[in-house]
Amino acid sequence: MPRRGGERPGDHEHTRTVTRGGGGRPPRPPARPPSVLRLGNPRRRIGIGLMAMTFVLSIFAGRLIQLQGLDSKVYTAEAAKQRVQGEKLPARRGSITDVNGHELALTLEAREVFVDPSEVSATQRDRVATILAKELGTPKEPIVAKLAQSTSHYQQLAAAVDPALAQRIMAYDLKGVGSKHRYRRDYPGGDLAGTLLGFVGTDGTGLAGLESTYDKLLAGRDGEQIIETGAKGQRIPMTRSTVRAPVEGRDVRLTIDRDIQWAAQKAIGEQVKATGSRTGSAIVMDTRTGRVLAMANAPELDLKNWMNAPDADRVNRSVTDVFEPGSTNKVITAAAALESGAVRPESLFTVADEIRCADRVLKDSHPHPTERLTFSGIVATSSNVGTILATQKIGDEKLHSMLQRFGFGTKPGTGLPGEEAGLLPDWKSWSGSQRCTIAYGQGVSVTALQTASVYQTIANGGVRVTPQVVAGTTGENGAFTPSPPGKQTRVVGERTAREIATMLEAAVSEEGTGNLAAIDGYRVAGKTGTAMRYDTRCQGYCGYTATFVGFAPADKPRLVVLAVLQDPQEGHYGGEIAAPVFKKVMTFALKSGKIPPTGTKPSPVRIRAGE
Incomplete structure (x- = not known):
C-alpha cells in the first residue's frame, strides 16, 4: 500500500500501544515527581552575614585605632629605633706632659675592627677567621666563635689598632668586615712615672693615678652623629643627619721633670x-x-x-x-x-x-x-x-x-x-x-x-x-692656666x-x-x-x-x-x-x-x- 506523504517506515511502531491478552508485561507505574529544594529565608541569611562581617570589621577597626591612635607614638618610636642610628664620635683625650711639655701620656689615632657575622657565609668563615687572626696577631678560635653568631650584626674584633693595620685588613675586601675611627692611649716612656700617671681602661676612662684624678678634664666630651639607615644598614638618601661635634680633652702639665x-x-x-x-x-x-x-x-x-701587673704594683707607694x-x-x-x-x-x-x-x-x-x-x-x-x-x-x-x-x-x-x-x-x-x-x-x-x-x-x-x-x-682655647x-x-x-x-x-x-x-x-x-x-x-x-x-x-x-x-x-x-x-x-x-x-x-x- 502506498505510503502517505511524509511518513517514514517505523513511525507507527513507536507510537502504537499493543495490548495482548494474557501474556504481556504489566504496565509501568507512573513516574514519582522530583523532590523540591526549599530555600531558607534570605533575610535571615543576609542578617547573619552582616553580623559576621561587622564583627570582623570591628576587630580590624579597633586594631587600627590602637595602632594609629593609642599606640602610634610607641610604634613610631620603635620604627625610629630600627631606622635611626646614632654613632658616637669619640673625643680626643688630652695629653699629660712634664714640666717642659714633653708628653708622658698622649692619644693616638686608631681604628676599631669589627665584623657583621650575618654577612659572612658559613663557607667563608674559616678563610675570614684565618686572615683576621694572622693580621691581628690573635688566636683564631675566638674569631671563629664570633663569626658563628650568624644572627648578630656586630662583633668587635679589636678595639684600637694602628690605622695602617686596619687599612691592610680592609684591603682584603672581606665581606662583613669593617673599621671605625677610634683613639688609643699611649705612654712613650713605658714605665716612666707609671704609678703617678696611672692608666685608662679599654673604654678610655681613667682608672688609676692622674688619669683617674683628672679624668673629666682629660676626657673631653664625645660627640654624636645620627643618620637613617635601611634594613641592611645602608644609609637612606635625603633623610636627616644630625652631627654634634666632639669637644677635645684638655692637657695637664705636671711639675715632673x-x-x-x-x-x-x-x-x-x-x-x-x-x-x-x-x-x-x-x-x-x-x-x-x-x-x-x-x-x-x-x-x-x-x-x-x-693589665698583667699585680694590684700592689699599680699604686703610687x-x-x-x-x-x-x-x-x-x-x-x-x-x-x-x-x-x-x-x-x-x-x-x-x-x-x-x-x-x-x-x-x-x-x-x-x-x-x-x-x-x-x-x-x-x-x-x-x-x-x-x-x-x-x-x-x-x-x-x-x-x-x-x-x-x-x-x-x-x-x-x-x-x-x-x-x-x-x-x-x-x-x-x-x-x-x-x-x-x-x-x-x-x-x-x-x-x-x-x-x-x-x-x-x-x-x-x-x-x-x-x-x-x-x-x-x-690648658683651656679649650689652648691657653695654659697655671695652678x-x-x-x-x-x-x-x-x-x-x-x-x-x-x-x-x-x-x-x-x-x-x-x-x-x-x-x-x-x-x-x-x-x-x-x-x-x-x-x-x-x-x-x-x-x-x-x-x-x-x-x-x-x-x-x-x-x-x-x-x-x-x-x-x-x-x-x-x-x-x-x-x-x-x-x-x-x-x-x-x-x-x-x-x-x-x-x-x-x-x-x-x-x-x-x-
Missing part, C-alpha cells in the same frame, strides 16, 4: 735589686715652691702592660705606703727642742749607749762608751739616747705639737689618689716607752712624701709649702731652720752617719734613717726601713731628695744603702737644673766636748 724622673727611677730601681729590697721610693722636690720634680717607685708600673721614719724624724725633735729655747746646738749631754724608758731599755744603733756630745753632735751621729735626753727637756705635748706643724697625721695635700695621712697618736695616749721612741721616729707613721716635705720645710727657712704635682692645665702656688705655712723660725741645716750638714761629714751622700764640690745637708719595720705578714716588727733625705746646696738650698728602701736583705742602714741613691739622684738633678756650687765652706760644728 722627665729627665730627673728617669734618673730617680733608675737609681732606686737598681738599688732595690742590689739590696733585695721589697720596694723603694725616691722623691725630688724644689725647696722654694714645693713642686715635685720626680716621684719614682720600684718596682714601677709598665703602662704598656699594666710614695703617697700610699706608710712606715715608721726612724732617725730622719729627729729633725722634728731638734726643731721642737730649739724652738722651746731649752736646748741650743752647743748644749752638752752625757750620752751612754742605752737608756731605760719605763719598762724598756732603748739603745743606740752601735755600742759606744759614755761620751759628752753637743746637741749638734747628737743629730750628726744620730744618737737615739741623746735625742731622748733632749726630748725630756721639752715634754710630750710640745713634741706632739711640732709633729703636727710639720704635717704628721694629715695628708700632704697633693690630691693624688690613695694619699695617706700616716699615724700620729694623741700625746695623752703615749705609753711610757712611746714618750722616748717617738722622739727618734718609732711609734709614728708617715709616707715618703710627708718625709720629703719635712726637709723641704727646713731647707726653705722653716716655711712649709704644700707639695704640688700639677703645674697647670695656684702651694700654700705656705711658717712651721719654725728661720734661725731654727738654719741651725738644723748646719747640724744636717755635719751629719754628711766624715764624722756623721751620712758621709756616703757627700757630693764633690757641693755642700750637702741630710739625715740617715734606719727603723724597724712593722709587717702584717709577721704580725709584728720584722725587717727594716732604710732612708736618707737631704738637700743641696746646704747654704742656699734648691733641691730636696729622698730615698727609702723597704725590707732590704743586703744591708739595712740608711747611711749604707739609701745614701748612695741620694747621691746619684741629687748629682744628676743639680747638673740637670744647672745649679752651680755656692763656693762657700761649711761652718765648723763641734760634735763632742773639748773639740
Whole structure:
C-alpha cells in the first residue's frame, strides 16, 4: 500500500500501544515527581552575614585605632629605633706632659675592627677567621666563635689598632668586615712615672693615678652623629643627619721633670735589686715652691702592660705606703727642742749607749762608751739616747705639737689618689716607752712624701709649702692656666731652720752617719734613717726601713731628695744603702737644673766636748 506523504517506515511502531491478552508485561507505574529544594529565608541569611562581617570589621577597626591612635607614638618610636642610628664620635683625650711639655701620656689615632657575622657565609668563615687572626696577631678560635653568631650584626674584633693595620685588613675586601675611627692611649716612656700617671681602661676612662684624678678634664666630651639607615644598614638618601661635634680633652702639665724622673727611677730601681729590697721610693722636690720634680717607685708600673701587673704594683707607694721614719724624724725633735729655747746646738749631754724608758731599755744603733756630745753632735751621729735626753727637756705635748706643724697625721695635700695621712697618736695616749721612741721616729707613721716635705720645710727657712704635682692645665682655647702656688705655712723660725741645716750638714761629714751622700764640690745637708719595720705578714716588727733625705746646696738650698728602701736583705742602714741613691739622684738633678756650687765652706760644728 502506498505510503502517505511524509511518513517514514517505523513511525507507527513507536507510537502504537499493543495490548495482548494474557501474556504481556504489566504496565509501568507512573513516574514519582522530583523532590523540591526549599530555600531558607534570605533575610535571615543576609542578617547573619552582616553580623559576621561587622564583627570582623570591628576587630580590624579597633586594631587600627590602637595602632594609629593609642599606640602610634610607641610604634613610631620603635620604627625610629630600627631606622635611626646614632654613632658616637669619640673625643680626643688630652695629653699629660712634664714640666717642659714633653708628653708622658698622649692619644693616638686608631681604628676599631669589627665584623657583621650575618654577612659572612658559613663557607667563608674559616678563610675570614684565618686572615683576621694572622693580621691581628690573635688566636683564631675566638674569631671563629664570633663569626658563628650568624644572627648578630656586630662583633668587635679589636678595639684600637694602628690605622695602617686596619687599612691592610680592609684591603682584603672581606665581606662583613669593617673599621671605625677610634683613639688609643699611649705612654712613650713605658714605665716612666707609671704609678703617678696611672692608666685608662679599654673604654678610655681613667682608672688609676692622674688619669683617674683628672679624668673629666682629660676626657673631653664625645660627640654624636645620627643618620637613617635601611634594613641592611645602608644609609637612606635625603633623610636627616644630625652631627654634634666632639669637644677635645684638655692637657695637664705636671711639675715632673722627665729627665730627673728617669734618673730617680733608675737609681732606686737598681738599688732595690742590689739590696733585695721589697720596694723603694725616691722623691725630688724644689725647696722654694714645693713642686715635685720626680716621684719614682720600684718596682714601677709598665703602662704598656699594666693589665698583667699585680694590684700592689699599680699604686703610687710614695703617697700610699706608710712606715715608721726612724732617725730622719729627729729633725722634728731638734726643731721642737730649739724652738722651746731649752736646748741650743752647743748644749752638752752625757750620752751612754742605752737608756731605760719605763719598762724598756732603748739603745743606740752601735755600742759606744759614755761620751759628752753637743746637741749638734747628737743629730750628726744620730744618737737615739741623746735625742731622748733632749726630748725630756721639752715634754710630750710640745713634741706632739711640732709633729703636727710639720704635717704628721694629715695628708700632704697633693690630691693624688690613695694619699695617706700616716699615724700620729694623741700625746695623752703615749705609753711610757712611746714618750722616748717617738722622739727618734718609732711609734709614728708617715709616707715618703710627708718625709720629703719635712726637709723641704727646713731647707726653705722653716716655711712649709704644700707639695704640688700639677703645674697647670690648658683651656679649650689652648691657653695654659697655671695652678695656684702651694700654700705656705711658717712651721719654725728661720734661725731654727738654719741651725738644723748646719747640724744636717755635719751629719754628711766624715764624722756623721751620712758621709756616703757627700757630693764633690757641693755642700750637702741630710739625715740617715734606719727603723724597724712593722709587717702584717709577721704580725709584728720584722725587717727594716732604710732612708736618707737631704738637700743641696746646704747654704742656699734648691733641691730636696729622698730615698727609702723597704725590707732590704743586703744591708739595712740608711747611711749604707739609701745614701748612695741620694747621691746619684741629687748629682744628676743639680747638673740637670744647672745649679752651680755656692763656693762657700761649711761652718765648723763641734760634735763632742773639748773639740
